[in-house]
Amino acid sequence: MKLYALRTLAATVALAAGLAAAPAAFALDDLKLIAPAKPGGGWDQTARAMQEVMQSAGIAKAVTVENVAGAGGIVGLSQLADKEKGDPNVLMVNGLVMVGAILTNQSTVTLEQTTPIARLTGEYEVIVVPKSSDIQNLGQLVEKLKADPSSVAWGGGSAGGTDHILAGLIAQAVGADATKINYVPFSGGGEALAAIMGGHVTAGVSGLSEWVGQIQAGELRALAISSAEKIEGVDIPTLKEQGVNVDLANWRAVVAPPGIDDAGKKALVEAVDAMVKSDGWKKMLADKGWMDLYMSGDEFAQYLTDENARVTAILKTLGLVS
DSSP: OOTTOOOOOOHHHHHHTTOSSOOOSOOBSOEEEEESSOTTSHHHHHHHHHHHHHHHTTSBSOEEEEEOOOGGGHHHHHHHHTTTTTOTTEEEEEEHHHHHHHHHTTOSSOGGGSEEEEEEEEEEEEEEEETTOSOOSHHHHHHHHHHOGGGSEEEESSTTSHHHHHHHHHHHHTTOOGGGOEEEEOSSHHHHHHHHHTTSSSEEEEEHHHHHHHHHTTSEEEEEEOOSSOOTTOOOOBTGGGTOOOOOEEEEEEEEOTTOOHHHHHHHHHHHHHHHHSHHHHHHHHHHTOEEEEEEHHHHHHHHHHHHHHHHHHHHHTTSOO
């Protein structure tokens, strides 16, 4: 019997269990979640949150998490594409960071060699300046960028990462020469914050959660957020609202190995759909402050293709990919 075989659950059993959300109509026998990073990071946290919710909601009878760290997730990706090929009982957590890592590391294994299942969560980026900055709004930053791209020093995370990608997309969108962008990478949010507060860079780019405390305290001035639409409860104008046609999410997703059949793919998509609809997952998002960006199946597969093309193009423009 295949491990991904579906089992029907009686509705009366679900009601007796007191589930407030619609229960899964099946359960996977076994599921392995690969976190292609060391324990404690975002991908690992996502895998372990899925493990907890899927088991408690009866979506999978047994869920294990395996950490396979290295090269921005490429070591784990290689295992998924090779060792796990054809196995419908495996999912790997990944995200936008992996798209960039594949390109900058010139990996021979890519996300095209996986079976896309679903995008789960994400975080939007903010552009900030210190409160002492003469730049009061995004328009002033854009004018400075257009006049001389190298005069705007952007401070953010690693070269080729989400922060760098956003800075490049903004320059490109406003008609500035993105090949001349002045990006200063830092190994952590603390270093970047110190550089911004000290006036060593013009503007900072990072996920909202990284600097929300300093923004609320008035130490940093938020010029824009990279969401496609206004976020309820977040008093920061979007790039698009201010005439810069860019949106970008630092998303996390799950993919399956290549070579699985249609029944295996369907079972995995339905399992993740059921997880996302569960009260346990909704509580997990609230507790961790994760934003729900759920998208599954063919829609996510197309999104992944489009995102890969967009990231490839901007990293080539930035000179990080040949």
